[in-house]
Amino acid sequence: MDLFNEETDWAKELRPLITKYKGKDHPLNYKNIYQLMVMVVLAAQDSDANINKVTVEFFRKFPDMKALSKANTAELHEYLDKVRFNGNKIAWLQEIAETVKEDKNIPRTMKELVALKGVGRKSANVILRESGAEAEGILVDLHVLRVAPRLGITTDGDATKIEKQLMQKLPKDMWGEIGMALSFLGRETCRPTNPKHSECIVSHVCEYCLKHKA
The missing domain is CATH 1.10.1670.10 (Helix-hairpin-Helix base-excision DNA repair enzymes (C-terminal))
Structure with missing residues (x-):
């Protein structure tokens, strides 16, 4: 049957x-949407537990999108060396920071979110939910x-x-x-x-x- x-x-x-x-609470221990965006990009093909651990010091060094946009590749590698596929993810984060520039500019629509490097529909759905935006x-x-x-x-x-x-x-x-x-x-x-x-x-x-x- x-x-x-x-x-x-x-x-x-x-x-x-x-x-x-x-x-x-979401499994990623984020404190604001900037942190969540960074974490969902880093969490692809990695564990939430690992990302929660490695980003503690990362966010002390780079507390917002503006600070991230000024970081060089070597600095980011220093803090994200334990993240799987960190090379690609660092490049994505740099492009996101260059595009978004400030936390207030982080998109709240599916179309704008998935246009960012490293952000697919899964990550976009998380960001929309956690930011209180309309589900798409x-x-x-x-x-x-x-x-x-x-x-x-x-x-x-x-x-x-x-x-x-x-x-x-x-x-x-x-x-x-x-x-x-x-x-x-x-x-x-x-x-x-x-x-x-x-x-x-x-x-x-x-x-x-x-x-x-x-």
Whole structure:
């Protein structure tokens, strides 16, 4: 039997996730949108924990976009040498700083954000959510990439297609929060191995759970 149910009211079923996780601190320990922008660029293909650690001293040295714009490559390497693929990321940050110049100029729209080097839709969705701007998409990180197909709300393994399917099936008033809620579900409950079905508040509509739960 195909457990994927096109008739599932996903908006109704997933709202409890938003209720559970809304207001939960983002895994990146940022203090302002400048710090968040830097951190989301650095966090690509690296861990949030590592980025939280290495940016403590970085932000003391470069407290805002204006300071970052004046930094040379050697200085940035000194502070970011433990970041994966730091060469590319440093170049991206330098171009962002040169373009944006000051914190007040950090974009608050999807179009403007993704036009910046090193900022894709995932990062842009995070920045829009955390800055309180209007949602224009749904965050799809590596956790959502796993959780959404498991639930059965999406049928693809590609982040772009998953975001599109989520946007089609969920009302816009959920877009800003549901991505992060699914991400937290993936971090805490719907783990890659041994997911905690008994603790999952959406297990009753989850394809993966219905197929694998003992």
